[in-house]
Amino acid sequence: MGKASKRQETLGARAKALVSDLTFRRGVLSILIFLTLWEIGFRFNEWFGVMVPFVGKVDAPSIVATRWSDVVLLPGYWESWYLSMGRVFLGFLIAQIIGIPFGLAMAVNKYFRGMFFPPFEILRPIPPLAWVPASIIFWPTTELSIMFVTFLGAFYTIVINVLGGARAVDIQYLRAAQSMGATQWDLFRKIILPGTLPSIFIGAAVGMGITWEVVLAAEMISGGGQQSGGGLGFFIWSSYMGGVMDQVIVGMISIGLAGYISSSLIRYIGYRSMPWRRMF
Amino acid sequence: MTTAAHQQPATDKNASTKGAISIRNVTKIYDPKGANVLAVDDCSLEIAPAEVCMIVGPSGCGKTTLLNAIAGFHSITSGQIDLDGEMLCGPDKPLADQGADRVVVFQNGALFPWKTLADNVAYGPIVQGLMNKADAREKAISMLSEAGLSGVADKYPGEVSSGMARRAEIVRALINDPKVLLLDEPYRAMDALTKSIMHESLLEVYDRTRVTIFFITHDLEEAIFLGDRVIVMTTRPARTKKIVEVKINRPRDYRLLSSEEFRILVQETKEAVHEEAVKAFEAGERELA
Numbered sequence: 001m002g003k004a005s006k007r008q009e010t011l012g013a014r015a016k017a018l019v020s021d022l023t024f025r026r027g028v029l030s031i032l033i034f035l036t037l038w039e040i041g042f043r044f045n046e047w048f049g050v051m052v053p054f055v056g057k058v059d060a061p062s063i064v065a066t067r068w069s070d071v072v073l074l075p076g077y078w079e080s081w082y083l084s085m086g087r088v089f090l091g092f093l094i095a096q097i098i099g100i101p102f103g104l105a106m107a108v109n110k111y112f113r114g115m116f117f118p119p120f121e122i123l124r125p126i127p128p129l130a131w132v133p134a135s136i137i138f139w140p141t142t143e144l145s146i147m148f149v150t151f152l153g154a155f156y157t158i159v160i161n162v163l164g165g166a167r168a169v170d171i172q173y174l175r176a177a178q179s180m181g182a183t184q185w186d187l188f189r190k191i192i193l194p195g196t197l198p199s200i201f202i203g204a205a206v207g208m209g210i211t212w213e214v215v216l217a218a219e220m221i222s223g224g225g226q227q228s229g230g231g232l233g234f235f236i237w238s239s240y241m242g243g244v245m246d247q248v249i250v251g252m253i254s255i256g257l258a259g260y261i262s263s264s265l266i267r268y269i270g271y272r273s274m275p276w277r278r279m280f
Numbered sequence: 281m282t283t284a285a286h287q288q289p290a291t292d293k294n295a296s297t298k299g300a301i302s303i304r305n306v307t308k309i310y311d312p313k314g315a316n317v318l319a320v321d322d323c324s325l326e327i328a329p330a331e332v333c334m335i336v337g338p339s340g341c342g343k344t345t346l347l348n349a350i351a352g353f354h355s356i357t358s359g360q361i362d363l364d365g366e367m368l369c370g371p372d373k374p375l376a377d378q379g380a381d382r383v384v385v386f387q388n389g390a391l392f393p394w395k396t397l398a399d400n401v402a403y404g405p406i407v408q409g410l411m412n413k414a415d416a417r418e419k420a421i422s423m424l425s426e427a428g429l430s431g432v433a434d435k436y437p438g439e440v441s442s443g444m445a446r447r448a449e450i451v452r453a454l455i456n457d458p459k460v461l462l463l464d465e466p467y468r469a470m471d472a473l474t475k476s477i478m479h480e481s482l483l484e485v486y487d488r489t490r491v492t493i494f495f496i497t498h499d500l501e502e503a504i505f506l507g508d509r510v511i512v513m514t515t516r517p518a519r520t521k522k523i524v525e526v527k528i529n530r531p532r533d534y535r536l537l538s539s540e541e542f543r544i545l546v547q548e549t550k551e552a553v554h555e556e557a558v559k560a561f562e563a564g565e566r567e568l569a
Contacts, residue, residue: 172386172388173392175351175353175384175386175390176386176390177403177407178378179351179352179378179382179383180380180383180403180407180408180456181378181380181404181407181408181456190392190407191392194392194394195394274394276393276395276437276438277393277438
């Protein structure tokens with residue numbers, strides 16, 4: 001019992017600390033100001049005698065909030081979250097699993113680099129979305145083709161960051177380790193790998209952002225037929241087709257939140273695995 | 281019981297008979313087929329066991345090239361370098377093997393930022409398979425506290441001052457019980473006050489371990505204060521221009537800095553170095569190393 005109350009206490013103390021934290025207050029304040037301006041923009045078409053067409057056309061936050069409170073009751077909305085999240089995380093995870101070793105191998109072995117860097121560099125400028133038609137033909141299901149495109153979005157960024165990071169590891173660390181008797185394997189595991197970790201997380205953070213961009217576009221293109229589809233991208237697209245503008249905005253903010261949750265997760269993992277750095 | 285944790289210093293009775301470096305007619309040409317830069321030209325130098333040998337000379341004169349050859353980072357073009365009568369590199373083997381008997385402490389500091397000071401120090405014995413993790417850490421912590429760093433053993437290098445980091449780096453070298461410490465301007469970027477503390481702690485380490493020290497510096501007062509001999513190198517290509525014998529008794533402390541004897545030696549060295557510095561400046565070449 002004592003333990004539970006203690007935990008509650010620390011949680012309460014944490015919440016208190018958060019509310020009194022200036023950075024936190026500033027963040028809340030800036031969001032409130034933004035919402036207020038948006039609301040005012042919707043209510044009045046003119047600001048000081050000047051027309052504000054863009055703001056006036058977008059539904060006000062109060063309308064969006066009302067719509068949202070209806071939408072959260074629909075299972076389809078949560079299914080969209082689930083589908084998009086799943087695609088992003090799977091595509092991202094596969095990109096990490098293949099991209100990190102691939103980048104490291106190119107960094108430490110010049111033959112490997114000589115073999116694989118040129119084709120990699122030719123494929124890299126092709127935008128992931130340009131792969132959509134080809135991958136729909138290539139992969140048996142729409143789901144797989146969306147995931148493939150998502151994977152591509154993260155893959156190139158991850159590889160480039162890992163390759164650059166591993167090659168930028170200070171040669172003095174390598175020499176110091178060698179002069180203390182480290183073998184090649186020690187050098188790789190204990191010097192190059194931790195030395196590359198910051199770049200791995202930068203690649204992950206950027207890659208995650210691209211993954212969300214790509215998955216949304218892919219979902220819009222692939223549509224929500226019988227076979228597959230769905231997701232937040234399709235949610236927005238179908239709301240737009242149905243002319244439900246406030247629901248489009250609900251979808252947009254949902255993506256913002258989903259992206260925020262994803263990048264917070266990466267930050268947290270980075271923070272835990274690199275105690276020597278205060279990175280973000 | 282509390283003091284029993286103190287480890288024996290990394291030394292033994294015949295410590296002063298090991299660590300003799302013999303550099304004979306060493307020449308190093310960078311890129312012989314292309315730019316053909318003669319960095320070291322027929323350089324010979326005998327360093328006695330347990331000697332503190334200070335190397336001074338203009339920037340880019342090839343001092344670091346020599347250190348890199350001893351450490352096994354760079355090959356030599358001709359000549360031979362021996363350590364305790366055994367060839368490190370020579371005619372048939374231009375590149376010395378790297379080994380923990382010659383540990384390098386670098387100019388900018390090379391503590392691994394992702395390891396705590398204790399784990400940094402424990403690194404050598406672990407990778408060499410001499411100790412398990414727990415024993416190596418225990419020894420590392422006791423050696424760090426011997427160097428006055430017990431309070432920061434679990435801090436990361438980024439969290440401590442540069443002076444502490446540099447001291448920890450020397451401890452990291454010493455835990456390997458090296459024959460030779462190779463120091464490449466380790467105190468270059470430090471202010472004078474921190475530097476003097478570094479000097480005293482290095483002298484203290486030396487008096488305890490009697491390890492041979494090969495120390496590159498630009499700071500002539502540092503060279504005289506620490507060294508048994510100061511080798512003045514010519515501008516590139518590096519040759520020995522002058523050898524200043526520092527016959528000042530050990531242990532030394534900072535009071536030495538204001539003595540007449542010390543000033544005369546510094547002046548003598550300064551004249552030799554200045555001449556070379558002018559030559560190097562007039563040649564106007566970019567720093568090599």
